Amino acid sequence: MPGPIPNSHISGVFVIVFAILTKISFWNNFYQFSDRLIYMKTKAFRTLKSVLYQVGEQAGFLGLVFKNSVKKGFEWNELAHQCYLIGYKSFPIVTLTGFVLGFVLTLQSEPSMKAFGAESLVPGMVAISAIREICPVIVALICAGKISSGIGAELGSMSVTEQIDAMEVSGASPVQYLVVTRISACILMVPLLTSLADAVALLGGYMGTTIAGGMSFPLYFRKAMSSLAFSDLVPAVIKTIFFGFVIGYVGCFKGYHSNRGTESVGRAANSAVVTASVWIIVIDAIAVQITNALYYN
Amino acid sequence: MNHKVIEIAGLKKTFDGKQILKNINFSVFENENLVLLGRSGEGKSVTIKCIIGLLEQDEGSVKIYGEEVLDMNQSRLKEMRTKTGFLFQGAALYDSMTVRENLAFPLTRVLKIRNRQDVEKRIIEALDAVGLSDAINKMPSDLSGGMRKRIGLARTIIVKPKIILFDEPTTGLDPISSREICDLIMEIKRKYRTSSIIITHDMECARITADRIIVIHEGECIAEGTFEELEKSTDPQIHPFFNWMGDP
Numbered sequence: 001m002p003g004p005i006p007n008s009h010i011s012g013v014f015v016i017v018f019a020i021l022t023k024i025s026f027w028n029n030f031y032q033f034s035d036r037l038i039y040m041k042t043k044a045f046r047t048l049k050s051v052l053y054q055v056g057e058q059a060g061f062l063g064l065v066f067k068n069s070v071k072k073g074f075e076w077n078e079l080a081h082q083c084y085l086i087g088y089k090s091f092p093i094v095t096l097t098g099f100v101l102g103f104v105l106t107l108q109s110e111p112s113m114k115a116f117g118a119e120s121l122v123p124g125m126v127a128i129s130a131i132r133e134i135c136p137v138i139v140a141l142i143c144a145g146k147i148s149s150g151i152g153a154e155l156g157s158m159s160v161t162e163q164i165d166a167m168e169v170s171g172a173s174p175v176q177y178l179v180v181t182r183i184s185a186c187i188l189m190v191p192l193l194t195s196l197a198d199a200v201a202l203l204g205g206y207m208g209t210t211i212a213g214g215m216s217f218p219l220y221f222r223k224a225m226s227s228l229a230f231s232d233l234v235p236a237v238i239k240t241i242f243f244g245f246v247i248g249y250v251g252c253f254k255g256y257h258s259n260r261g262t263e264s265v266g267r268a269a270n271s272a273v274v275t276a277s278v279w280i281i282v283i284d285a286i287a288v289q290i291t292n293a294l295y296y297n
Numbered sequence: 298m299n300h301k302v303i304e305i306a307g308l309k310k311t312f313d314g315k316q317i318l319k320n321i322n323f324s325v326f327e328n329e330n331l332v333l334l335g336r337s338g339e340g341k342s343v344t345i346k347c348i349i350g351l352l353e354q355d356e357g358s359v360k361i362y363g364e365e366v367l368d369m370n371q372s373r374l375k376e377m378r379t380k381t382g383f384l385f386q387g388a389a390l391y392d393s394m395t396v397r398e399n400l401a402f403p404l405t406r407v408l409k410i411r412n413r414q415d416v417e418k419r420i421i422e423a424l425d426a427v428g429l430s431d432a433i434n435k436m437p438s439d440l441s442g443g444m445r446k447r448i449g450l451a452r453t454i455i456v457k458p459k460i461i462l463f464d465e466p467t468t469g470l471d472p473i474s475s476r477e478i479c480d481l482i483m484e485i486k487r488k489y490r491t492s493s494i495i496i497t498h499d500m501e502c503a504r505i506t507a508d509r510i511i512v513i514h515e516g517e518c519i520a521e522g523t524f525e526e527l528e529k530s531t532d533p534q535i536h537p538f539f540n541w542m543g544d545p
C-alpha cells in the first residue's frame with residue numbers, strides 16, 4: 001500500500017520540471033538570439049553591400065569624369081557659358097554675404113576688444129577670420145544651396161526626359177558636355193567668388209570700424225594686410241578649389257543618377273545640397289588639420 | 298534585301314521581377330522598313346533601346362552588322378551609334394538649347410563639321426524636310442508636342458544614319474503631318490538606302506512604311522508578315538490592330 005509521497009520525490013519532480021522549463025526558455029532564448037544574430041548579420045551585409053555598391057558607383061563616375069576631362073574636344077564654349085551661369089549669377093548674393101560678414105564680425109568683436117584696449121587689433125582679427133575660415137565656408141555653403149541644387153535639378157530633369165540618353169545615342173559624350181564643364185566651372189568660380197567675398201568682407205569690416213570708432217581707410221587696410229600672411233591665403237584658396245569640385249561633382253552625380261519619374265528630380269536637387277554641405281564641412285575639418293600641421297607646428 | 302543589318306535572337310529582359318521581354322527574335326535586312334506592332338507596355342521601346350545599347354538585356358543576343366552590341370568597346374559603340382539614328386518616343390530635345398543648336402549638336406559634336414555654312418545648310422535642309430523651317434530660333438519649350446516630335450525627327454535624320462530606329466514617329470501628329478512624316482520616312486529610305494525599325498500604333502503609317510511587320514505580344518513575337526498578309530489574319534491578338542474600326 002503506497003504511503004504518502006516522500007518529500008525527496010516531490011523535490012525531485014520539481015527539479016525535473018524546473019530543468020525542463022529552463023531548458024525550453026534557454027533554447028527559446030537561444031533561437032531568438034541566433035535569429036537576431038542572423039538578422040543583424042544579413043542587415044549588416046545588406047548595408048555593406050549597398051555601401052560598396054555606392055562606392056563603386058562613385059568611383060566609376062569619378063573615373064568617367066577624369067577620363068572625359070582629358071579627352072580631345074573640350075567644350076570651351078559650354079564652360080564659358082557655365083562660368084557665366086555659376087559665377088556671374090551668384091555675384092550679388094556672395095557680395096552681399098561677404099559685406100555683411102565683415103561688417104557684423106567687426107561690430108561684434110569691437111566691444112570685447114575695446115575692453116582689453118586692443119581695438120586696433122580688430123581689422124587684423126576680422127581679416128584673418130574672414131579670409132581663413134568664414135568666407136570660404138559660408139560662400140561654399142551658399143554655392144552648395146544655389147549651384148549644387150541647380151545642377152542636380154537640371155541634370156535630373158535631363159535624365160528623366162531622356163535627354164542624356166539622347167546625347168549618348170547620338171554618339172556624343174554627355175559626361176564631357178554636361179558634367180566636365182559644370183565641375184570645371186565650379187572649380188574656377190568658387191575660389192573667385194570666395195576671393196570676392198574676402199575683399200568685400202574687408203570693406204564691410206571697414207564700414208563697421210567707421211561706425212564703431214573710426215579709422216582711416218589706409219590705416220585700416222594696412223592693419224588688416226599686415227596681419228595676413230601668405231600662409232593664410234594659400235591654404236584658404238586651395239580649400240575653396242576642393243569646395244568647388246565637391247559642389248559641382250555632387251550636383252552632377254545626383255542629377256545624372258536620378259531615377260525615372262519627375263519626383264526624383266526634386267530628390268536629386270535636395271540630396272545634392274545636403275551631401276555637398278556635409279562634404280564641405282568634412283573637407284574644412286580636414287583642411288584645418290593639414291594647415292595646422294604644415295604651418296604652425 | 299538579303300544582308301542582315303540587325304539580328305536579334307532570344308532577347309530577354311526583366312524589370313523589378315517582371316519579365317517584359319520573354320523571347321524576341323527578328324532580323325532587319327538591308328534597306329528594309331520593319332514595323333513593330335504591339336499593345337502599350339509590351340516592351341517595344343525596351344527592345345530598340347537594347348539594340349542601341351542604352352539598356353542591357355538579361356539574355357539573348359543583339360547584333361548590328363554581325364557584331365554583338367554588348368561586346369563592343371566604347372569606341373566601337375560610339376562608331377555604331379554615329380551610324381544609327383534614334384527617335385525617342387518623347388522626342389528628348391535638349392531643352393536648354395534652341396532648335397538650331399539642337400540640330401547643330403550632332404553635326405558639330407559627332408560628325409565634327411567645323412564649317413558653319415555647311416552646318417547651317419544641313420539644319421535648314423532637315424527643318425524643311427519636317428516642315429518646320431520657321432521654328433529655327435525657338436526654344437523646345439515654345440513648341441507644341443507634335444512640333445517637338447518633328448524637330449526630334451529632324452535631329453535624328455540630320456546625320457544621315459544608315460540605320461534608324463523610330464519610336465512612334467507619328468504619335469501626337471495631325472493626319473496631314475502624319476502622312477508627310479511617313480512619306481519622309483519612305484523618301485529617306487529610298488535616298489540613303491537606310492534600314493529602319495518603326496514602332497507605331499498608327500496603322501496608316503504602318504501601311505505606308507512597312508516592308509514587313511512584326512507583332513509583339515506578352516514578350517514574344519507572335520506574327521510576322523507584310524501588311525496585306527497580317528491584315529487577313531483572324532488571330533484575336535493580331536486582328537484588332539488591323540480592324541480597329543470594327544468588323545464589317
Ligand SMILES: Nc1ncnc2c1ncn2[C@@H]1O[C@H](COP(=O)(O)OP(=O)(O)OP(=O)(O)O)[C@@H](O)[C@H]1O
Nearest residue numbers: 312313317335336337338339340341342343344386
Ligand atoms: N528603365 C526601366 N526600369 C523599369 N521598368 C521599365 C524601364 N523601362 C521600361 N520599363 C517597363 O517595361 C515595360 C515596357 O515598356 P516600354 O516603354 O518598352 O513599352 P512600349 O511597348 O514601348 O509601350 P508604348 O507603346 O506605350 O510606348 C513597361 O511596363 C515599363 O514600365
Ligand SMILES: [Mg+2]
Nearest residue numbers: 341342386464
Ligand atoms: Mg514605347
